[in-house]
Amino acid sequence: MIYQSKLAPKCDFLQEKNMEFLLSLLNSENENVTGLGASIILHSCESTAEQKALCHAGVVKKLISLLEGSLSQRDNSLESLATVMKNNVEAVSEFVGSESGRALSSVIGLTKDRYPRTRLLASMCLIVIRNTSACYLQDIGIKTKLVHLLLELHDDPGQVGDEAPFAFSSLISEKPDLQKLAFEANAIDKLYNHLQKSQLHPKRFQGILLALADLCSKLESCRSRFLSLQALNLVSDALTHDSSDIRTAACMCLRCVSRSIKNLCAGNFLNEMIVPPLVRLLDDPSTSVQVAAISVLGNIAVDFTMRRSLFVQCGGVKQLVQLSKSMDSTVRLNALWALRNLMFLADNVCKEGIFMEFTASSLASVICDPEPFVQEQALALIRNLVDGCIKSVELVFTEDGMILDAVRRQLQNASTDEIWIQGMYVLSNVASGTEFHKEAVMHQLIPQEDNGTQSFILKFLQSNESQLRTAAVWAIVNLTFPSSPGSFSRLVKLHSAGVVSQIKSMVNDPCPDVKLRVRTALGQFTTLGDCST
């Protein structure tokens, strides 16, 4: 009983005398004593080193022998085996190979046991084996059986039914093949039916929401079925639940469903039922709820029906801008990512609204955030800001062009391709603007004073990352756009800086996209009158 409390002290298996004590418990003839041994494993085995120590001491073999014992010994053994084998390839391999596969067959057999708890524990043990070593249990029959069994166990009114959705989630998570099998087994409808029941136990409620999230994480067919059942209403109601775990789970479910571009294009998420409660969650006392809510807002911000004003009306932009200055880097990252998506193809009014809320100096600060992932999202946001209507390019020139200066500093000083790619697209998009914009980009690429350092544009054109080369060549294409009056003089400067000869050397670039862009640039150089000839 003492191990039913999470606060009970842990047993350190790495100490020899503790291990000897554990083995003596497991070797006991007394069912209660072996049960105590199994409880100690469940409670205390957390690290890989502890799992390995238990394997080397022969615990797996002992637990296998207990599978033949009484009901409680079997259940204890199944649960302990799952604990020892979780993410432990060595233990899984010992178990599967044990007694020529008889141990595995015995666990598979227990999935048909008359007791629901035994069936649940046996299936959880098999899921651990499958998740640890993907080469086992690939047979379609066993996969289908597990899907059906776990869905059936949701009907159990007690603890088994509360735990079933979590086991189901671990079975299908990140596995489109199993998600497809679950879809074919009518899983969405079955989970939805459970969700409709009143007075759901909070754990079960949370589990079902997470299971629906996993089901809808990859397959459009699942999302489509989910939406056709009006499940969205029930999940959006859960956003205001008293339990923070349920609020988080509801957000995760909405996040996965809102990955559907087809439904984003139909404007099925940006509405009064979903956006206001999500925006309120941005103030949630729990950081995990906050982050989960931002991640839904980030997805549904990619709305193509131009209903983004709803976001602004309920204070979403204001809140996200505040959160992008949070002390917590995960919150900052997610808030900037959501604003970047909101900025994607937004109209000028929306862009200006976000910009005014942010201010140029704050944007310049987030571009230079200490965290590289935050820097990347900030630059991606600016990239979207300067896309579309040409008026939006003017925004980065306010306050003496401090945003562009910050972009240049990152291009000079940052050290990841992802940051460089986003930064280079900022300059490339600005360079697709007016003469004034193009000259400003030239100034960033090729500074007047020669301090002997190589310009970053040459470094990027020579990069091993093809996407960075593509972005860099696009900037050159835009700077030498034939119909722009200043293109020839810029070509002369680019030639002097060694950019033209670098572009010429890329005519057979291994990346097809880069090669074609290089040809576009070379064609423009010829049209302008190649200054090198």
Add this chain to the structure above:
Amino acid sequence: MPVRVAESSAPSQLSGSNCGQTSPPACSLLSVGQAFSGTQNVSSLQKDEAWRVNVRIQGCDLEHGYLCGTMEALNVPMADTPVVTFWEGEIVDTKNYTFFTGKWEATPEDDIRHWTKFPSFSALQSHVEVDGGKSLDLSNYQYIFMRWKEQYFVNVGTDCGLTIAGFYYVCFSCSDGSINGFYYDPNSSPFQKLELKSTNEGRQGFSFSSYELR
């Protein structure tokens, strides 16, 4: 706009063991946010007619050969506003999809009849006739072949008097971003031609935006 097969970019054939393991080139002109405009010829025996059309790419998943976007038809008779539809595309990458449609009432003969309308297809035709093009490696080819199927009307009801029953055979040029297509619907005028060009929306150059779903 007519398209030609460039000699330097003739498709290569895959060795047997690698069949189906190709992917199309990642082309920045076919990325999310990119816009195209042009016309669709909807002429019938009774009269010559062309609608102005704008297309925008909204989603792209090259790994699964998937592309989607919106298509806006302007000056459509009987419609008070431009008609916007959402379409989903299958990219012929020989891994996820071949040149044979296998659905939407299109037989392999219908497929060949439409694909051969694109000059850039002629270099592939002999292989496609054998197995739909499964043995072709299109990863370095300058053209991307697709099928676009409209899924729903975005801004009007299904009672608008228009149909989206058919689908488009599409050929995209990676070098200049031009798009040519032919609408196929056994119940509509045959070979309605779609001609689109990459637009830069008033800019002196090309601009690229991006989003990310999580």
